[in-house]
Amino acid sequence: MAAKSALLKSSLAKKYWMSLTGLFLILFLITHLAGNLVLLQAPEVAAPAFNEYTEFMTTFPLIKIISYVLYFSILFHAVDGILILSRENRNARPIQYAHSKPQNNSIWASRNMGVLGTAILVFIVLHMANFWFKYKFTELPMGAGDLPDMYGLVVASFQEGWYSAIYVVSMIILGFHLWHGFESSFQTLGLNHKKYTPVIKVIGKVYSVVVPALFAIIPIYLFLNS
Amino acid sequence: MKLTLKIWRQKNATAQGKMETYQVSDISEHMSFLEMMDVLNEQLIAEGKEPVAFDHDCREGICGSCSMYINGQPHGPRQATTTCQLHMREFNDGDTIYIEPWRAKAFPVMKDLVVDRSAFDRIIQSGGYVSVNTSGNTLDANAIPIPKEDADEAFNAATCIGCGACVAACKNASAMLFVSAKVSQLSLLPQGQVERKERVLNMVDQMDKEGFGNCTNTGACSVECPKEISLENIARMNRDYLAASVTK
Numbered sequence: 001m002a003a004k005s006a007l008l009k010s011s012l013a014k015k016y017w018m019s020l021t022g023l024f025l026i027l028f029l030i031t032h033l034a035g036n037l038v039l040l041q042a043p044e045v046a047a048p049a050f051n052e053y054t055e056f057m058t059t060f061p062l063i064k065i066i067s068y069v070l071y072f073s074i075l076f077h078a079v080d081g082i083l084i085l086s087r088e089n090r091n092a093r094p095i096q097y098a099h100s101k102p103q104n105n106s107i108w109a110s111r112n113m114g115v116l117g118t119a120i121l122v123f124i125v126l127h128m129a130n131f132w133f134k135y136k137f138t139e140l141p142m143g144a145g146d147l148p149d150m151y152g153l154v155v156a157s158f159q160e161g162w163y164s165a166i167y168v169v170s171m172i173i174l175g176f177h178l179w180h181g182f183e184s185s186f187q188t189l190g191l192n193h194k195k196y197t198p199v200i201k202v203i204g205k206v207y208s209v210v211v212p213a214l215f216a217i218i219p220i221y222l223f224l225n226s
Numbered sequence: 227m228k229l230t231l232k233i234w235r236q237k238n239a240t241a242q243g244k245m246e247t248y249q250v251s252d253i254s255e256h257m258s259f260l261e262m263m264d265v266l267n268e269q270l271i272a273e274g275k276e277p278v279a280f281d282h283d284c285r286e287g288i289c290g291s292c293s294m295y296i297n298g299q300p301h302g303p304r305q306a307t308t309t310c311q312l313h314m315r316e317f318n319d320g321d322t323i324y325i326e327p328w329r330a331k332a333f334p335v336m337k338d339l340v341v342d343r344s345a346f347d348r349i350i351q352s353g354g355y356v357s358v359n360t361s362g363n364t365l366d367a368n369a370i371p372i373p374k375e376d377a378d379e380a381f382n383a384a385t386c387i388g389c390g391a392c393v394a395a396c397k398n399a400s401a402m403l404f405v406s407a408k409v410s411q412l413s414l415l416p417q418g419q420v421e422r423k424e425r426v427l428n429m430v431d432q433m434d435k436e437g438f439g440n441c442t443n444t445g446a447c448s449v450e451c452p453k454e455i456s457l458e459n460i461a462r463m464n465r466d467y468l469a470a471s472v473t474k
Contacts, residue, residue: 006471011440089398092439099324101298105449184443190465
């Protein structure tokens with residue numbers, strides 16, 4: 001009886017799916033970053049390379065399939081996290097403490113995953129509206145490599161100071177989210193081991209600093225070179 | 227020492243409660259926190275007022291009865307200590323101390339600082355046992371060889387006194403540390419293998435029904451636990467539950 005809902009409806013199941021979609025998004029960020037780093041090269045190299053990369057990412061069949069998994073993961077992670085888990089967790093304590101010192105027992109990021117995640121979701125919507133939507137649903141002018149000029153769109157966007165600033169702040173928020181999320185996803189799946197957990201924790205901390213930092217360097221670089 | 231106490235007062239389960247302020251003086255630093263509460267209650271009785279209701283029993287840190295969310299932390303500021311083992315030397319003359327009941331939907335306040343923790347009993351009933359034939363030919367438990375490491379881990383999990391500090395500390399009022407300790411103490415031992423899958427499925431199921439929140443791995447539970455139950459138990463339960471739900 002209990003087993004029936006165990007993989008779908010139980011509190012642990014919701015966490016497993018949270019963890020799996022989160023880990024997938026962590027993997028995705030690496031591939032996304034690898035592509036973006038092209039932008040740090042000189043314009044004459046970066047422009048055709050980035051346009052080709054964009055063309056490849058939107059047409060190669062395997063990537064297309066993975067992109068649907070990605071859309072699903074983002075939506076699932078957000079709905080499960082914000083609408084279901086956070087709401088249930090709030091309901092589990094209807095009366096708050098008059099005096100509480102959570103900073104004595106846990107880190108700030110771990111207690112604010114819902115808020116951090118919501119901010120990241122807002123960023124993703126903005127990010128996709130500006131790049132993904134324009135690429136898919138509007139006619140971009142042709143640019144280097146005789147391809148739609150995604151490079152031009154990116155460079156023009158980041159020449160706006162406020163737009164670059166949103167990206168940098170969002171990456172800091174992402175860093176905090178990952179600081180707790182990375183190791184937490186392993187704990188949720190029960191992947192805990194005396195030998196490997198300390199390694200996973202170190203990788204998680206390094207990842208949550210290095211990856212968002214590298215992402216953030218791109219708008220800063222493009223803004224300063226504008 | 228002189229202290230200002232801000233204590234949650236609530237007449238019964240349905241009444242509206244509120245924080246009330248009391249003054250106590252001549253508190254010795256050698257008193258336990260509960261002895262300080264006894265002094266307050268004697269004072270209240272002498273004044274013809276209703277004493278503060280709180281749970282307590284053994285007063286030696288092993289029964290799990292005492293609760294109290296003291297100055298923003300379950301069982302007060304000292305690590306690995308129950309309220310009854312907390313001494314007034316942890317506080318200073320003139321301090322203001324906030325004393326609140328455990329806050330969780332699954333632990334409704336009955337009166338003042340007393341909460342109903344029978345949700346834990348129902349979780350235990352749903353699977354926190356081993357079925358052993360007691361016909362007279364029962365195998366002595368000590369006759370079964372168990373690696374020292376496993377026995378130690380099971381024993382560490384078994385030191386959980388079920389006080390509910392984990393729930394009180396968790397921002398989600400999650401009972402994962404308690405339930406995982408109770409699952410682990412049996413699943414680590416040979417006697418617990420027969421019902422291993424059923425146990426974890428049923429206990430988590432009951433935990434969910436009681437209205438506790440979900441675990442977000444903040445680790446607050448383990449930090450505040452008077453018995454320092456490890457988060458490894460939660461990982462073990464996550465693992466066991468996943469395996470059981472796939473194969474059962």
